[in-house]
Amino acid sequence: MEHVLIIVGIVVVVAGGAGALVVPRLRRGRPGPGTGRGTEQPGGTGTAATGTAAPAAPGREAGPPAADITAAPPVPAGQAAPAAAAIEHPPPSAGRLVRLRGRLARSQTAFGSALLGLLSGARLDEATWDEIEEILITADMGAAPARQLVDQLRTEVKVAGTRDLAEVRALLRADLLQQVDPNLDRTLHSAPHGDRPAVLLMVGVNGTGKTTTCGRLARVLIGDGRTVLLGAADTFRAAAADQLETWAGRVGATVVRADREGADPASVAFEAVSAGIDRGVDAVIVDTAGRLHTKTGLMDELGKIKRVIEKHATVDEVLLVLDATTGQNGLRQARVFAEVVDVTGIVLTKLDGTAKGGIVIAVQRELGVPVKLVGLGEGPDDLAPFEPAAFVDALLGG
Numbered sequence: 360m361e362h363v364l365i366i367v368g369i370v371v372v373v374a375g376g377a378g379a380l381v382v383p384r385l386r387r388g389r390p391g392p393g394t395g396r397g398t399e400q401p402g403g404t405g406t407a408a409t410g411t412a413a414p415a416a417p418g419r420e421a422g423p424p425a426a427d428i429t430a431a432p433p434v435p436a437g438q439a440a441p442a443a444a445a446i447e448h449p450p451p452s453a454g455r456l457v458r459l460r461g462r463l464a465r466s467q468t469a470f471g472s473a474l475l476g477l478l479s480g481a482r483l484d485e486a487t488w489d490e491i492e493e494i495l496i497t498a499d500m501g502a503a504p505a506r507q508l509v510d511q512l513r514t515e516v517k518v519a520g521t522r523d524l525a526e527v528r529a530l531l532r533a534d535l536l537q538q539v540d541p542n543l544d545r546t547l548h549s550a551p552h553g554d555r556p557a558v559l560l561m562v563g564v565n566g567t568g569k570t571t572t573c574g575r576l577a578r579v580l581i582g583d584g585r586t587v588l589l590g591a592a593d594t595f596r597a598a599a600a601d602q603l604e605t606w607a608g609r610v611g612a613t614v615v616r617a618d619r620e621g622a623d624p625a626s627v628a629f630e631a632v633s634a635g636i637d638r639g640v641d642a643v644i645v646d647t648a649g650r651l652h653t654k655t656g657l658m659d660e661l662g663k664i665k666r667v668i669e670k671h672a673t674v675d676e677v678l679l680v681l682d683a684t685t686g687q688n689g690l691r692q693a694r695v696f697a698e699v700v701d702v703t704g705i706v707l708t709k710l711d712g713t714a715k716g717g718i719v720i721a722v723q724r725e726l727g728v729p730v731k732l733v734g735l736g737e738g739p740d741d742l743a744p745f746e747p748a749a750f751v752d753a754l755l756g757g
């Protein structure tokens with residue numbers, strides 16, 4: 360009996376060791392439309408390989424040590440790969456904000472309906488204009504834009520000589536839209552450059568919804584026909600990498616992660632981009648740690664990640680994830696991040712949980728950078744490309 364147990368033990372150890380060596384075979388070339396996702400599917404669906412190491416990309420420069428990195432498919436060792444039917448195909452992202460407009464109900468009531476009520480009400484005197492300004496400030500729009508909007512609206516209402524609801528609504532809509540700024544370029548740069556993937560770096564404080572946003576952004580891109588690889592460079596929280604694997608597993612994407620907590624985030628980022636090049640994916644999304652320990656620490660960490668990626672690819676987007684419910688605190692975080700890294704776009708999460716939709720205006724003004732995506736719920740497809748007109752219409756309930 361003892362012998363049997365020893366033999367079983369040896370078999371288990373050997374099998375486990377072999378399992379750890381398995382990495383997916385890296386495939387070159389861009390996958391064809393509609394089949395691209397297939398190249399990222401977890402083991403057993405055509406890409407899983409033997410213990411071969413990832414081939415180096417041509418002309419790839421040396422990066423930081425690649426130790427402790429695994430490009431494991433999102434299936435825990437020893438478990439069966441999910442059946443092809445289990446892979447989800449997210450819907451395209453266009454028009455999502457319109458579909459999810461109901462999620463802005465809290466802002467609509469506190470902001471849109473209240474403003475329209477006052478503007479078309481019986482009395483529009485000095486006190487009412489003060490009240491209007493206060494509503495705008497309470498909605499986190501910021502004092503300067505609020506004053507500007509009230510001054511402009513006041514003149515317009517006077518010139519138009521109207522109190523008709525539809526007419527004042529049209530005036531308020533135009534002024535709000537101007538504050539949100541429909542002319543800002545909100546394109547999400549996720550198209551590959553020749554044989555190099557686009558790289559999107561996600562930054563932000565823990566708890567803002569950064570990792571969720573990485574997963575949901577992967578779904579947005581996949582839904583829009585791109586292929587995606589996720590890099591789990593938040594190496595200080597194993598849970599963050601696990602979370603990414605769960606998101607990735609649902610859509611058949613791959614995650615590159617470190618196999619221990621505290622590994623060098625820049626190494627993971629480098630390996631993720633290398634794997635993205637080798638696999639010919641369209642976009643690599645890199646999650647980063649959101650520890651606001653010290654400004655210098657943050658600067659060093661994000662700076663290094665960016666430099667290391669730029670050894671063989673371009674960082675196309677640095678997306679700052681902010682929690683819309685945190686008001687002034689969120690704006691302070693935004694300032695710190697904008698000082699240490701060139702933010703190219705803002706992702707405003709949890710807009711569904713706040714009556715303070717005005718934060719969109721405040722944060723854009725603060726950073727001079729457009730809001731590109733908004734989170735409108737906890738569901739997998741509740742991340743929407745930001746559309747100024749649809750947003751203002753949702754606030755005004757029209």
Ligand code: GDP
Pocket residue numbers: 563564565566567568569570571572599649707708709710711712733734735736737741
């Ligand atoms: P991280 O620490 O920044 O990576 O934050 P997580 O991605 O773990 O998210 C923190 C929590 O915020 C999770 O419970 C998410 O479901 C939730 N969350 C993220 N985005 C949204 C959103 O747009 N709306 C709502 N209601 N919750 C969100």
